[in-house]
Amino acid sequence: MGKLGGFLQIERHGVPQRDPLERAHDFHEFLLQRPVAELREQGARCMDCGVPFCHNGCPLGNLIPDWNDLVYRDRFADAIAQLHATNNFPEFTGRLCPAPCEAACVLEIREGDAVTIKQIENAIINRAWEEGWVKPQPPRPDRETAQAVAVVGSGPAGMAAAQQLRRAGHRVTLFERDEAIGGLVRFGVPDFKIEKRVVQRRVEQMLAEGVEMRCGVDVGRDIGADELLSGFDAVVLATGSRVPRDLAVPGRELDGVHFAMDYLYQRNRWVARTLEGTGELGPAPAGAQPRIEREITAAGKDVVVIGGGDTGADCVGNALREQARSVVQLELLSEPPPQRPDELTPWPLWPLKYRLSYAMEEARKLGVGEQDYSVTTTAFADDGSGALAGLRVAQALPEPPFAPVPGSERELPAQLVLLAMGFLGPEQELLDQLGVARDQRGNIKAHAPYTTSVDGVFAAGDARRGQSLIVWAINEGRQCARMVDRYLAAQRGGERPGALAAEDEAIAGHADADAGPEGPPQHVGPGIGAPEA
Ligand SMILES: Cc1cc2nc3c(=O)[nH]c(=O)nc-3n(C[C@H](O)[C@H](O)[C@H](O)COP(=O)(O)OP(=O)(O)OC[C@H]3O[C@@H](n4cnc5c(N)ncnc54)[C@H](O)[C@@H]3O)c2cc1C
Ligand code: SF4
Secondary structure, rough: OOOHHHHHHHOOOOEEEOHHHHHHOOOOOOEOOHHHHHHHHHOOOOOOOOOOOHHHHHOOOHHHHHHHHHHHHHOHHHHHHHOOOOOOOHHHHHHHHOOHEEEEEEEHHOOOOOHHHHHHHHHHHHHHHHOOOOOOOOOHHHHHOOOEEEEEEEHHHEEEEEEEEHHHOEEEEEEOOOOOOOOOHHOOOOOOOHHHHHHHHHHHHHHHOOOOEOOOOOOOOOOOOOHHHHOOEEEOOOOOEEEEOOOOOOOOOOOOOEEHHHHHHHHHHHHHHHHOOOOOOOOOOOOOOOOOOOOOOOOEEEEEEEEEHHHHHHHHHHHOOOOOOOOEEEEEOOOOOOOOOOOOOOOOOOOOOOOOOHHHHHHHHHHHHHHHHHEEEEEEEEEOOOOEEEEEEEOOOOOOOOOOOOOOEEEOOOOOOEEEOOEOOOOOHHHHHHHHHEOOOOOOOEOOOOOOOOOOOOOHHHHHHHOHHHHHHHHHHHHHHHHHHHHHHHHHHOOOOOOOOOHHHHHHHHOOOOOOOOHHHOOOOHHHOOOOO
């Protein structure tokens, strides 16, 4: 455990951030890191409780008290070994995870007092990269199976599945239709939350381990489902949940109303074109970018983002960096309470309470933006030439279907509206071609853990569970890889090439963990999976 009684003597100090007034003018990450001495103090606060609820809170089942203690003892090299045992990409979660583990930390019974777990996780992996401790881990030559697996989709779920399967000795081809690997972590989440060099160095590691990567290949169009099934011993579908929820109100067709993801893809590609490869923000992806059909820009405009979630916040953050004239973020639901509502979401559940987003903090400090709750949009207004001039909005009733309150209508000026109201499910074309069964929401249905209705086809990540979180995607990729590995072993008649060493089992992710559909115990996760409006 950490320091005996440490939590009584040392106060929580959260993740330091760059000044919003400064960071809103560039694309560098805004999270900072504490010096090692301070991090060790924060690790010392961990009590190593008899029942560590943080394990349950973390979808990956990260061994949190173990590495908190190792950081306290300044044993960072041991800490990264512990962390990598359950998490392929701690630098993704250390930067981007909403940290349900902290909501479940026993110290959080006194609200706001949890061990600052996510900060410690990020510091461990940052140090490991700096020290050169993160190395490719290709399978031993005598463990090569010569069985071929296609992983379709290179978001965190596909990346984790591909890495696990390659380390288990299979030939893995990772297909991606975009020009670079990473899924939403590359093309959705902005550089100021995670610089893309952080994604790219994992890509390099996976290449060195022997994963074949084929970017610019839209599976289902460039390669047919038949070819996929006949050319590989197993297929993993990790295509994400990409169909956006639309807003069917008059004026939706006006020039200036766009889906959030169209805007975010363009902004991330703009950063890759202009800042990456210049030395300012790491290497640019090698693949050519697609031609832009219609440029979406917030520069100098009044921008309204419809949807109060994380996608909406990332739109606000980008619009500010483009120097929008004003930015308003609208949320259909009413404003959550400032404190954990114990009657609704008691500890150790994820508390449904108000959180000021990084982007809204920036907007307020710059004096150009505000977030508004309980607002429904009834129409978009035309400027007379087919372009957007504004929105008609009204106060929304607090219960579904959130109807407008009569007499509360008002106008908002806007030349750009971004729809960030969540996602309906995965694109269906490839799933139709393969003939895999779907659940009621259109997600890929797993009739056994991560196993679809088509023999040899497996599914992981948002495509299976609906739009969720990176930490869940990594977990699904790992668990799915374990199911695929078992399937391939059965195809070979059950024998494994080479002798099995215990550490290899752990690396490959098939140590004797449970085989339940969700891997580690379920936890009520935070709301990215929930509809955003
Ligand atoms: C704007 C935004 C911000 C977010 N921020 C956070 C955050 O801060 N923290 C957090 O935890 N979560 C966040 N999320 C959610 C998180 O990014 C996702 O839950 C996670 O990326 C899902 O991973 P995945 O691998 O299942 O799918 P994705 O990341 O969506 O990757 C799927 C990949 O499959 C590819 N693909 C699809 N179809 C095909 C095909 N036919 N052929 C080839 N390739 C194909 C796609 O191009 C894509 O690269 C955010 C989501 C969005 C939209
Ligand atoms: S992955 Fe997320 S939930 Fe798990 S320990 Fe890290 S911050 Fe906590």
